[in-house]
Amino acid sequence: MINIDYQAIFHEVVDELAGVHDRGEVADYIPGLADVDPNKLGIHLTTIDNQQHSYGDFDERFSIQSISKVLTLTLAMEMIGGDNLWKRVGIEPSGSAFNSLVQLEYERGMPRNPFINAGAIVICDVLVSCLDNPKQDLLDFIRRISGNQTIDYCAKTAEMESETGFRNYALINLMRDFGNIHNDIETVLDLYFYSCSITMSCKELSETFMFLAAYGTNPMLNTVVVNPTRAQRINSIMQLCGFYDEAGEFSFRVGLPGKSGVGGGIIAVHPGRYSVAVWSPRLNKKGNSYKGMLILEGMTTKSQTSIF
């Protein structure tokens, strides 16, 4: 493997972006997100042979939000297997946000993929069915695959999500009407809101997601998380569905499987090479980190590490 000085590249890219006006807006629908300093900027890349490259606020925790959907999916695949899972949630890109409800209606309560809210809620329903203590068990799983016992939920954020999450209540009730939710609505949404509230730093994210860069195994811990085929499949779903209505744009510009969150974080992996996390809180109109996407685009262009 060629040694690339990603750290130098991060500095180059950030310098080049210095003159770019960050046109994004911080998510403000709950205080926990709205209060974040919009100028935070962190980057952390871990190669599969455990080289660490970082920049700025890489060590500060933030709300990972929808990035957690990859982790709940991974755990659900391990619990019941893909064959059972794909009867209840699809693996196709979702098209526009506008269509989300009509799609759910048209496909009779089966969400198009596990990374739109409806799909992640079904995944949480699966976990509630399988786990004795869903919230604790999910946390234990994440701590195990990251080798980091300090990762935790932010109860305050979870509570606020719950109070303003009317659209999620709409989605779960519609799916319940179609028979695709098997457990108590409040219990399922509680797990969902808590999973979104997890806080991690860029460094922690890149370490936690190493298994997707390394064919299912976290090489630092020598922990098998999933088998290689499953890792490939999760990456494929990230590639096609990880950025809502902007999956094409991210894939086109960055060329890596990735997943974003409204907290301004993005995780992306290059299978066989590295796992990288970026954090910049201002979001573009599609809800993805404005600067985060530019940084990853610059990084894969300069390092020539698009998977395409």
Added chain:
Amino acid sequence: MINIDYQAIFHEVVDELAGVHDRGEVADYIPGLADVDPNKLGIHLTTIDNQQHSYGDFDERFSIQSISKVLTLTLAMEMIGGDNLWKRVGIEPSGSAFNSLVQLEYERGMPRNPFINAGAIVICDVLVSCLDNPKQDLLDFIRRISGNQTIDYCAKTAEMESETGFRNYALINLMRDFGNIHNDIETVLDLYFYSCSITMSCKELSETFMFLAAYGTNPMLNTVVVNPTRAQRINSIMQLCGFYDEAGEFSFRVGLPGKSGVGGGIIAVHPGRYSVAVWSPRLNKKGNSYKGMLILEGMTTKSQTSIF
């Protein structure tokens, strides 16, 4: 690069599939497609260092249909550049077929990507605007990048497409109403129907698409088709949009950027490694080659060459 005996893998995969009932149906909306022997099966893989691996009817020509959309896109990108092109057609997956017209309506005549019919028609409109003799110039381009002067249209197929293409007439008129078609409707559709009528063998397809496996340059001919970034972007669009409403399924199972046609052909590339074409005429319900997808899935699994 590891030497993989793809030819042996092809035999293995085909043997394993011998017992699988081909549940697909041959496209029958025009005689040219309906008349094809449904049991045809061809595979051809060309590595970037020009190793050739083939199976069965790899040398027999068939109607490439929508696979041509990648070639018209490539030529249009070269003619007017991406920045101009992406104002008229998007790069996002399209969601369900059902939504195609409403999407076009909702996004005011801008197709979601260049691989759905509406998008490919806009691409043809761009070519009609830029080229002196669109049909001849497109053919010359394809002959040049493949190094094969015998590749040609099938006028009979093109005429039949035209006679039954009411939905395409609906799409182009709707886009014309929104101002996203600039030329005479018949001229644009004529180019569109002719481009779909091109016939190639698996071998010819894999050679023609080598530039996407080799960062924009056909290594056998030493011909630069596009620059490396553009090749990556075309691959990204194939990955996300190449299989209509089954892009996720193909990516999930096969793990390569690819494009299918209703003639039963599929082209797929592994950037840095190979270009592969499969032909099996029976289509699944989504309009993609039933056996073709299974063969490519088996091939990338056995050779461990998913890009993920």
Added chain:
Amino acid sequence: MINIDYQAIFHEVVDELAGVHDRGEVADYIPGLADVDPNKLGIHLTTIDNQQHSYGDFDERFSIQSISKVLTLTLAMEMIGGDNLWKRVGIEPSGSAFNSLVQLEYERGMPRNPFINAGAIVICDVLVSCLDNPKQDLLDFIRRISGNQTIDYCAKTAEMESETGFRNYALINLMRDFGNIHNDIETVLDLYFYSCSITMSCKELSETFMFLAAYGTNPMLNTVVVNPTRAQRINSIMQLCGFYDEAGEFSFRVGLPGKSGVGGGIIAVHPGRYSVAVWSPRLNKKGNSYKGMLILEGMTTKSQTSIF
């Protein structure tokens, strides 16, 4: 006014329909509806000069279900006036059931009319905002305009609706997300489910709705319910929106403003002439009484009392 022997017409129509197989199905989503004898058949017509014409089970109470939406609308119009009301709910026909959620999404939480579930829920939200004791006050209003103190809710039915009403929970949460629900979701739905649970006989229904046949005033009681313009407007909304996706069919065949309920009841009025209620529990595929529509069609044809 010509004296028409409606009672004789009812007998004629019922006789003629004796040979018609009732192809409908009784609503079975809650026990209270599923348990009803499907062969019940009641008709009652009251003229504005207080002639009474009846048939069969005209005196037996049944669950009026969505017919109550006319009564909640009437009360809400009286409470806050049309100008305020029409900012929160439209007066246009709703198109297909399939589109209900996408419509709500497209029009940003504003239901198309007060007779689809979403619209009736907004009406209940208005009543919760205006009334001290919404459930009791609504009941008092209905008792007052009908001159009948025995009309009441069926708590058992209301509770069962609540337990299975996931789609209504989906609708109210989506509207809450758009800011078109101002009160506690459970309180609003409680009023909604109770209003649907009201039981009345055909005779009671035709008396209660006399005000819409008589320009806003119940002539038997000499009670002004609404002013003449408001009565006309309620009738207009019934004409265009009273039968979900079958409003055109009912208007076309029967030619009267009317409203149906899944309990198998239909109320219809001829302004200046009469109010008529029918009850036959088997529903057609659109959710309206199969035989009830045929009876009213026969009645207005024979009596030549279509409003058109």
Added chain:
Amino acid sequence: MINIDYQAIFHEVVDELAGVHDRGEVADYIPGLADVDPNKLGIHLTTIDNQQHSYGDFDERFSIQSISKVLTLTLAMEMIGGDNLWKRVGIEPSGSAFNSLVQLEYERGMPRNPFINAGAIVICDVLVSCLDNPKQDLLDFIRRISGNQTIDYCAKTAEMESETGFRNYALINLMRDFGNIHNDIETVLDLYFYSCSITMSCKELSETFMFLAAYGTNPMLNTVVVNPTRAQRINSIMQLCGFYDEAGEFSFRVGLPGKSGVGGGIIAVHPGRYSVAVWSPRLNKKGNSYKGMLILEGMTTKSQTSIF
């Protein structure tokens, strides 16, 4: 019948509206419409006992546009009967314009009613199938029912509609794809564009539509146009579908069955009483005459002649 001085009411209403700013815009998509003096204002009401009440430019011809859809429907009903007709076009309100294409797709090429463009095009297809000389035969029919041999098409308007009618071409091609168009597309659209180009004055319109006010027979000519049931059904369709996405609004405010055209004309009838036509070219955002609707609202309010 009470004698109402409609003429005096017209003056009153117009006076009251003098201070109302006409916020509408003249249709400008073709020169024939765009060139009209926006301040034209004509009203003409004919009672069934042949009293004539008029105002302003009641005697000047204008393009009746979609008002012609009622006449083509009437002729098609006479040619093949309702039972055959309603297999190819529905009788339900259409919901929003936005949904028109998706509705056509969802209901597999069957338009929701004969007054949306798609439905009127199917009606024209029926006429082309039944008539020897469709354009001449339609004109003869209209001249016969109006007793007016001078009514004619405006070829110039028809040609211009054809040149800009891309959306209509989209609709007919989509329906052709679903098999709901049986004749040559150009022939059908030619009839459609010509029928929309007919010019009439308010006086001529109110006389032509008298048969719908008088149970199917033009009382001045003693000409039976359709039977009473058919007249009622046409009125019902006008009531529910005559104003596109504003049918509810017109019914709510005016309380009469009616039909509008983008030329600024509106025809409305009160069954048993009168037929009335208004012309004011400025259109509101829904494409209906802004002032025309206000005048009819004032007229039915003052004369208390809402059908509700």
